[in-house]
Amino acid sequence: AQSVTQLxxxxxxxxxxxxxxxxxxxxxVPPYLFWYVQYPNQGLQLLLKYTTGATLVKGINGFEAEFKxxxxxxxxxxxxxxxxxxxxxxxxVDYFGNEKLTFGTxxxxxxxx
Amino acid sequence: DSGVTQTPKHLITATGQRxxxxxxxxxxxxxxxxxxxxxxxxxxxxxQYYNGEERAKGNILERFSAQxxxxxxxxxxxxxxxxxxxxxxxxxxxxxxxxxxxxxxPGTRLTVL
Numbered sequence: 001a002q003s004v005t006q007l008x009x010x011x012x013x014x015x016x017x018x019x020x021x022x023x024x025x026x027x028x029v030p031p032y033l034f035w036y037v038q039y040p041n042q043g044l045q046l047l048l049k050y051t052t053g054a055t056l057v058k059g060i061n062g063f064e065a066e067f068k069x070x071x072x073x074x075x076x077x078x079x080x081x082x083x084x085x086x087x088x089x090x091x092x093v094d095y096f097g098n099e100k101l102t103f104g105t106x107x108x109x110x111x112x113x
Numbered sequence: 114d115s116g117v118t119q120t121p122k123h124l125i126t127a128t129g130q131r132x133x134x135x136x137x138x139x140x141x142x143x144x145x146x147x148x149x150x151x152x153x154x155x156x157x158x159x160x161q162y163y164n165g166e167e168r169a170k171g172n173i174l175e176r177f178s179a180q181x182x183x184x185x186x187x188x189x190x191x192x193x194x195x196x197x198x199x200x201x202x203x204x205x206x207x208x209x210x211x212x213x214x215x216x217x218x219p220g221t222r223l224t225v226l
Contacts, residue, residue, distance in 0.1 A: 034214075043115060043203060043217040051213070090156060099144075099169050101215065103156035 002026055002095045006104035014112045019063075019078040021107045023091030026072065032094040033074040034101070035065055039087045047089075050074060061085070086111045116140065117218035119204050125224045131192040134221045138185055138206030144168070145187040146207070146215055147179055151200035162187055194225045 007022040025031060032051050036044040048059025055067040061084075065076045074091060091104040116139035126132055138145050147159040158171035162181035173179075176194075181187045191198060201222050205215035 036217075043117075043219045044205075045115070045217070046214050049214060092156075099146075099161055100158045100171050101146075101148075102158070105155050 002093070002102055004091055004093050004102050004104040006089075006091050006107050008107055009105060010108050010110065012110040012112055013081045015083055016080050019076070019081045019085065019109065021076040021089050021091075021109065023065075023074045023076065023104060024072055025074065025091075025093045025095075027093075027095055029096065030067070030069055031096065033065075033067060034092040034094070035059065035063070035074075035076050036090045036092060036103075037087045038090065038106075044090065047076070081109075081111050083111050083113065085109060115216040115218060117204060117206050117216050119202075119218040119221050121221060122219065123222050123224070125226065126194060127226055128194055128196060130194050130225075131190065132194065132223065134189040134191070134202055134204075134223070136187045136189070136204030136206075136218060138187070138204075139208070139216055142206035142208040142216070143185065144207040144215075145181055145185070146205040147173075147187070147189050148203040148205065148217075149200045150203060150220070151197075153197070154200075156203075159189070191223070196225050199223055199225045 003026045005024045034049045035047040050067045058064045092101045118137045143164045146161045150156045159173040161169040179189045201220045203220045205217045207215045
């Protein structure tokens with residue numbers, strides 16, 4: 001079965017430090033890739049997406065992600081963490097365009113003042 | 114605010130009961146998706162409707178059913194409820210084919226006692 005792996009269920013970084021959240025998918029065919037953020041007691045908000053084209057994707061709030069086919073990865077980064085970035089982050093994949101998003105287990109990001 | 118509305122926000126009921134969750138998609142969106150978020154299973158795709166027709170099915174139990182009405186709002190019906198059905202149920206909508214953003218509502222938190 002197709003899966004999405006997010007390494008690290010909890011990540012803590014200091015304010016101003018680099019944020020790196022990892023996501024790997026399981027397919028030899030490049031799927032559509034998404035990162036969503038969930039703040040407490042809220043729904044999911046799209047940060048960025050990769051469908052086709054440029055492999056470095058820029059999203060909202062200073063986040064970006066790079067699609068690496070050779071590594072089947074789509075890691076999320078932000079150069080400088082802000083307190084407001086504390087939330088849960090989900091990587092999601094639409095394999096083969098079948099309109100079912102498969103989500104990773106999520107990574108809870110904590111920002112240390 | 115994604116433009117997707119869900120009611121009720123919270124629902125507390127007893128085992129064996131039946132409940133209905135309601136979702137209104139963004140204006141103009143033809144696709145509605147239902148997801149379940151639980152501690153055990155994470156975020157799982159349940160079912161998708163497109164312009165009133167069922168389009169894709171995921172890990173939806175036989176006790177659960179959904180429909181999309183002519184005005185495009187959707188309802189998720191959960192029957193013979195069990196303790197394990199306690200979860201956050203999200204609705205999402207989209208106006209594009211696969212590979213494009215799904216906009217998520219704030220969710221309905223269901224507690225089965």
